[in-house]
Amino acid sequence: MGRKLLLEKDHVENIRLYDVYRREGGYRSVEKALKTMTPDQVTDEVKKSGLRGRGGAGFPTGMKWSFIAKPEGVPRHLVCNADESEPGTFKDRYLMEFLPHLLIEGLIVSSYALGSNVTYIYIRGEYAWIVDILEQAIAEAKNNGWLGKNILGSGFDCEIYVHRGAGAYICGEETALIESLEGKRGNPRIKPPFPAVKGAWDRPTVVNNVETLAAVVPIINITGEEYAKIGVGKSTGTKLLSACGNINKPGVYEIDMTISVEEFIYNDEYCGGIANGKKLKACIPGGSSVPILPGNLLLKTVKGDTRMMNYESLSDGGFAKGSMMGSGGFIVLDEDQCVVRHTLTLARFYRHESCGQCSPCREGTGWMEKILKNIEYGKGKISDIDLLWDIQRKIEGNTICPLGDAAAWPVAAAIRHFRDEFEWHVKNPVECLNRNYGLANYAEPLQVATV
Amino acid sequence: MSLQFSENKLKKVNEIISHYPEGKQKSALLPVLHLAQEEFGNWLSADTMDYVASLLKIEPIEVYEVATFYSMYNLKPIGKYMFEVCQTGPCMLRGSDNIIDYIKDTLKINVGETTADGLFTLKTVECLGACGYAPMMQLGKTYREHLTKEKVDAIINECRQNAAMNN
Numbered sequence: 001m002g003r004k005l006l007l008e009k010d011h012v013e014n015i016r017l018y019d020v021y022r023r024e025g026g027y028r029s030v031e032k033a034l035k036t037m038t039p040d041q042v043t044d045e046v047k048k049s050g051l052r053g054r055g056g057a058g059f060p061t062g063m064k065w066s067f068i069a070k071p072e073g074v075p076r077h078l079v080c081n082a083d084e085s086e087p088g089t090f091k092d093r094y095l096m097e098f099l100p101h102l103l104i105e106g107l108i109v110s111s112y113a114l115g116s117n118v119t120y121i122y123i124r125g126e127y128a129w130i131v132d133i134l135e136q137a138i139a140e141a142k143n144n145g146w147l148g149k150n151i152l153g154s155g156f157d158c159e160i161y162v163h164r165g166a167g168a169y170i171c172g173e174e175t176a177l178i179e180s181l182e183g184k185r186g187n188p189r190i191k192p193p194f195p196a197v198k199g200a201w202d203r204p205t206v207v208n209n210v211e212t213l214a215a216v217v218p219i220i221n222i223t224g225e226e227y228a229k230i231g232v233g234k235s236t237g238t239k240l241l242s243a244c245g246n247i248n249k250p251g252v253y254e255i256d257m258t259i260s261v262e263e264f265i266y267n268d269e270y271c272g273g274i275a276n277g278k279k280l281k282a283c284i285p286g287g288s289s290v291p292i293l294p295g296n297l298l299l300k301t302v303k304g305d306t307r308m309m310n311y312e313s314l315s316d317g318g319f320a321k322g323s324m325m326g327s328g329g330f331i332v333l334d335e336d337q338c339v340v341r342h343t344l345t346l347a348r349f350y351r352h353e354s355c356g357q358c359s360p361c362r363e364g365t366g367w368m369e370k371i372l373k374n375i376e377y378g379k380g381k382i383s384d385i386d387l388l389w390d391i392q393r394k395i396e397g398n399t400i401c402p403l404g405d406a407a408a409w410p411v412a413a414a415i416r417h418f419r420d421e422f423e424w425h426v427k428n429p430v431e432c433l434n435r436n437y438g439l440a441n442y443a444e445p446l447q448v449a450t451v
Numbered sequence: 452m453s454l455q456f457s458e459n460k461l462k463k464v465n466e467i468i469s470h471y472p473e474g475k476q477k478s479a480l481l482p483v484l485h486l487a488q489e490e491f492g493n494w495l496s497a498d499t500m501d502y503v504a505s506l507l508k509i510e511p512i513e514v515y516e517v518a519t520f521y522s523m524y525n526l527k528p529i530g531k532y533m534f535e536v537c538q539t540g541p542c543m544l545r546g547s548d549n550i551i552d553y554i555k556d557t558l559k560i561n562v563g564e565t566t567a568d569g570l571f572t573l574k575t576v577e578c579l580g581a582c583g584y585a586p587m588m589q590l591g592k593t594y595r596e597h598l599t600k601e602k603v604d605a606i607i608n609e610c611r612q613n614a615a616m617n618n
Contacts, residue, residue: 087578125481126589167521183479244544345540352577
């Protein structure tokens with residue numbers, strides 16, 4: 001049983017309500033920060049904790065905070081990124097839905113550290129009912145003196161507003177999110193200037209993921225130093241994982257990053273094994289953008305070491321033989337699943353979500369979807385596989401924002417590890433149409449690859 | 452222009468505008484478009500968009516370019532109940548293809564169409580962040596999860612009953 005910092009209280013009845021949350025020790029971190037620490041001391045604690053951004057990029061949070069510009073007389077803003085849209089990822093939703101006050105508490109402490117008197121939660125439009133939950137939590141916090149003017153007599157003022165998006169994956173990218181907050185299309189901005197210097201309304205702005213900001217609460221409560229002792233190496237603290245696909249127990253789990261991937265998949269405390277007694281075929285361990293790995297490379301690294309659920313171990317082997325922790329969206333495919341069809345759905349997703357600003361992404365995502373559709377429906381040629389490879393390579397690194405990379409990587413990894421399955425589709429067009437893939441041939445989960 | 456928010460809704464609009472810095476009322480565009488869509492027939496006509504532009508003191512084109520960018524704004528009328536079924540990878544792995552086919556067969560419409568009685572529209576959407584509870588659909592403000600054929604039948608019945616009661 002790993003240590004829990006975020007979901008420790010999620011089983012407490014009515015923890016969503018202020019009175020219960022407060023009785024369980026909620027808002028202690030606000031008291032501690034505002035009464036006994038300076039804003040810079042709060043930032044220092046976060047730096048010491050080693051906390052890395054939980055939205056997918058894994059950038060050190062304390063460092064990001066220290067970049068914020070502080071020009072005289074210009075307001076600064078903290079914006080919470082709750083635009084959770086990466087396929088496979090639903091951890092922030094869980095946190096906001098069941099522990100809304102944990103997020104609000106983290107937002108107040110973080111706003112204090114950054115000097116943000118008006119803080120926004122940018123939430124994806126589809127999470128409409130969660131907007132109501134958050135607004136109720138904000139109202140309760142305000143009624144109890146945790147928000148508003150001169151909080152706890154500290155002289156610090158803070159308001160939190162929920163800003164509801166309207167359906168666009170790209171708005172999870174921080175500069176697109178800022179554009180959207182300003183009432184515009186979600187087209188990412190060219191950096192620099194970075195948001196920390198020129199963000200929302202040209203004011204210094206920090207954008208952090210929901211889970212990142214919630215993690216500030218335990219960091220302040222137990223100190224950054226103690227937080228850094230949990231986990232391993234540069235993967236400090238705990239991480240929320242959302243597990244889905246063909247497993248027995250899909251859901252949100254908090255891990256302390258010292259367990260193995262195998263344990264996460266097969267232990268009843270977590271995913272509980274592959275559904276319907278099937279075998280593991282492949283897995284995308286960190287949200288749809290990160291490389292898919294076949295079972296053998298997922299459970300062991302190329303060196304034959306046990307692969308662990310943390311930032312370093314998941315990326316061991318680079319893009320050719322490893323993957324990434326990403327957003328913690330853990331998607332499992334059983335032996336009957338078709339990698340071509342699955343990749344097609346992801347390519348369609350990225351084509352749909354491309355903002356259209358950069359031509360490699362706008363055109364490339366459409367071409368990839370069309371070619372994959374041809375292969376999937378028995379109209380593909382062997383040369384199409386090389387063409388796909390060529391297109392993804394020309395998207396990667398050639399766009400303003402990382403959506404281009406995110407669209408390229410799943411296609412690249414699928415071809416890299418499952419080329420035989422693509423070729424099988426081309427050579428067996430009739431079976432493709434009947435959806436009879438003969439896929440069991442590809443499930444070799446526990447063999448360690450030879451380099 | 453004949454469109455007009457009720458007094459209550461106008462209050463709400465002004466409250467939303469007050470969340471943003473002075474002179475930056477355009478920032479309220481997304482939330483106000485949601486309100487307008489709810490208020491004026493579940494879609495955004497050119498008249499509705501022009502009205503929102505006038506409320507926020509911005510040009511109509513600034514509203515059009517936003518309304519056409521985000522997937523939740525409907526640019527043509529839809530049925531009373533819209534089934535937005537997720538079809539992205541994680542839902543596909545749990546059988547969303549079968550659910551979409553079943554809804555098509557049951558309601559006798561294709562994706563993007565509305566039933567003749569104007570009750571149901573079927574739309575396929577991309578990942579809604581419910582991957583662990585797949586297959587799923589969005590219906591209004593709610594998510595309907597762990598869908599089976601039986602659950603789809605029950606949802607259709609529920610909508611029909613609601614519609615009958617409201618008539």
